[in-house]
Amino acid sequence: MRFHDKVVLVTGSGSGIGRAVALGFAREGATVVAAGRRREPLDQTVKLIEAEDGRATALTVDVTSSADVAALVADIVRLHGRLDVAVNNAGVFSMGQVADIGEDDWARTIDVNLTGVMLSMKHEIAAMRQGGGGVIVNVSSQVGTHLRIPGLGAYAASKAAVTALSRTAAREYIREGIRINVVSPGPHDTPMSSRPGETRADRDERIKQQLPIGRVGTLDEITATVLWLSSDEAGFAVGHDLVVDGGSTA
16 A cells, blocks of 8 residues: 555546556555546546545546646645645657658647646646655656657657656756656557557567567556556656566667
């Protein structure tokens, strides 16, 4: 119960890694705020947590809006008194070679993946300063700082920038008791790991050939990584970008 009596925000927690991470925190005693754009999947995440006797609240947010994120954080403090941990997981995936990237697609990718993280940290840090400290884990990707794949230029640029921004903020705020790190997942067992029209079996066969470990990561594995970075056990990890990708960038 490493997070007993802790208040934890997880953005993008309506599905995939975000939902798994929210469940993981709740299982270890946290009061979880599941946040995202659409209410229905967030409510489902809350139901899953409550079915295991956990505590959770669903709040909608558009992470590209400073006013929206400010209201989200203010609601968390009003409801729960403080914010102890934030996992900024909300993001979008985009494809297209550089000369073919639509300008609207580029803007949306940067707005959600990068500006969304910046705005989230901006308001989370303000709340954590008032509460005497906290922990932030930003979800980046193996694609970006660690790996470049043709056709993923906008996505790679946004995620590389998340890592640089996070590591800068980590140095700026650690003396105030706010510890910031990054986790960079490779392919995990979510729909994002499959190509359009690809079956699960097709994906597994492709990944078997591509990754040294020969498989996708499980949601339990990435959840355990995020929880460790968020815990006191990782208290000396500051500004670290922890790559969890089955050895593909080793």
